[in-house]
Amino acid sequence: MRILLVEDERKVASFVARALRENAYAVDSAGTGEDGLRLALENPYDAILLDVRLPGMSGIELCRKLRQAEIQSPILMLTARSLVEQRVEGLDAGADDYLTKPFALAELQARVRALVRRGFRRGEAKLRCGDLELDRHRRSVIRGSARVPLTSKEFALLELLLLRSPDSVTRSEIIEHVWDSHFDSDTNLVEVYINRLRQKIDQGHGPKLVHTLRGVGYRMGAAE
Numbered sequence: 001m002r003i004l005l006v007e008d009e010r011k012v013a014s015f016v017a018r019a020l021r022e023n024a025y026a027v028d029s030a031g032t033g034e035d036g037l038r039l040a041l042e043n044p045y046d047a048i049l050l051d052v053r054l055p056g057m058s059g060i061e062l063c064r065k066l067r068q069a070e071i072q073s074p075i076l077m078l079t080a081r082s083l084v085e086q087r088v089e090g091l092d093a094g095a096d097d098y099l100t101k102p103f104a105l106a107e108l109q110a111r112v113r114a115l116v117r118r119g120f121r122r123g124e125a126k127l128r129c130g131d132l133e134l135d136r137h138r139r140s141v142i143r144g145s146a147r148v149p150l151t152s153k154e155f156a157l158l159e160l161l162l163l164r165s166p167d168s169v170t171r172s173e174i175i176e177h178v179w180d181s182h183f184d185s186d187t188n189l190v191e192v193y194i195n196r197l198r199q200k201i202d203q204g205h206g207p208k209l210v211h212t213l214r215g216v217g218y219r220m221g222a223a224e
């Protein structure tokens with residue numbers, strides 16, 4: 001899942017970005033509303049986090065512009081104080097939720113999870129394919145009766161494949177949703193990660209769940 005964070009305070013931005021990355025999200029950061037708008041027009045985000053107080057274009061203005069541009073990504077506004085007017089203004093501008101600074105990381109993570117879920121309009125905490133089960137809240141994966149230990153990138157990749165299953169996901173969609181804008185798309189990292197996922201999920205099990213569609217992408221499914 002890929003997130004855009006628009007926040008001018010560097011300390012807050014790096015703290016939030018690090019926490020989100022630890023939870024397997026790919027994060028792009030912008031320090032101004034103008035940069036945020038440019039990134040949001042260029043990339044598909046699963047959620048957008050906007051600070052209200054930005055130099056130049058405010059978070060509220062940016063939110064309004066994003067909705068005018070028909071960007072549907074769920075938006076969480078970060079407000080400096082618990083000002084009722086600010087919250088109302090944000091929601092009126094098209095934000096889905098708000099969080100008052102200072103906030104606890106656990107709270108932020110819970111809100112982002114809820115936001116991403118809302119974006120996919122799929123509320124289920126558990127995603128399944130055959131005898132494989134991915135728990136989005138516990139961030140755990142089980143195949144049969146055995147726990148499958150995954151790194152955060154492997155988890156994010158599997159989550160995306162399961163959310164789209166039985167449809168396929170293209171290589172470029174994987175890059176867009178699992179990695180951030182620093183990703184070098186010429187590398188074969190996607191293939192490497194798919195192979196690792198296969199080794200962890202399919203090796204010693206049947207039926208195979210991860211399928212390659214030549215020239216198209218990848219798909220999860222219990223049937224061949």
Ligand code: CA
Nearest residue numbers: 008051053054
């Ligand atoms: Ca600010």
